Amino acid sequence: MMTFLDTILADVREEVAASKRRRTPADIRSMCADAPPARDFAGALKGRFGLIAEVKERSPSVGPMRPENVADAVSVYSESPAVRAVSVLTNERHFGMDIMRLGTIRKTVPQPVLRKDFFLDEYQIREARAFGADAILLMANVLDASRLTGFHELALELGMEALFEVHTRDEIAMLPGSARLVGINSRKFKSTTGFVGEGGSSQADFSLDTSAFALASSLPAGVIRVAESGITPESIDEVREAFQAALVGTSLLRDPRGIRTCLADFETRIGG
DSSP states (O other): OOOHHHHHHHHHHHHHHHHHHHSOHHHHHHHHHHSOOOOOHHHHTSSSOEEEEEEOSEETTTEEOOHHHHHHHHHHHHHOTTEEEEEEEOOHHHHSOOHHHHHHHHTTOSSOEEEESOOOSHHHHHHHHHTTOSEEEEETTTSOHHHHHHHHHHHHHTTOEEEEEESSHHHHHTOOTTOOEEEEEOBOOSOSSSOOOSSOOOSSOTTBOGGGGGGGGGSOTTOEEEEESSOOGGGTHHHHTTOSEEEEOHHHHTOTTOHHHHHHHHHHHHTO
16 A cells, blocks of 8 residues: 555656756756855754744645745744744645745745755755755655765755654664764654645644654764654753754644744744
8 A cells, every 4th residue: 555655756756757847957957056055054053952944835744834824934934043944845746835935935034945855866956956955855764775875965065965854763774974964753654644635634633653753862973963743832842852953844834823923932942
């Protein structure tokens, strides 16, 4: 039986093929040469605990974000001392945004920008840099050890950093020795349940297993540790001791009080 991750990856391959038809690899290489210098993503996460705040229109696990929160996200993140970096989803079918949106956001926010997507092809890495990304996400449940290393080397060659994402001890063992940032994602993408799909909506997120955060102690010494998914202002203290940053999206973008109020709660708990 196909997992939800299998479904996403099949769609990603179609999106990459369509992107190559719109902008050839040669076009992307030319755009990379004209892209603004990359900002220091790893450096932004050193020191005090902070957030990687996300922008997305929807999530396959819970459905649409609040439009007013999405609309305000960029300006609110730009002003926040707690937001060390901004994550932008570029998977159009399942998260509602594309690479063009990343380019627009990168020109607006002062923080480094992470392109968060399901990377399967070197083209996507060059495309990320062409549109101004400062870092990319590399998922150990999508790539084998060889491609994790090779994709990281290409990202570094282009001036970017990579945030490696893991879910299990076996995936931690796949990390290259060059890894500087590692995120533990509590979302169970390799599952057939817990996702409402493109047209659904859910108040609760059933795709999470936050016990995965206990793997922080198994990460390589010296890496910057990032907690990903399922984090709210009320639960932030549970990850602060073991991690240097938290990637937060849904709790900010779906808060009925507004994104500014939710982010203020995070700032109060982590000390701004």
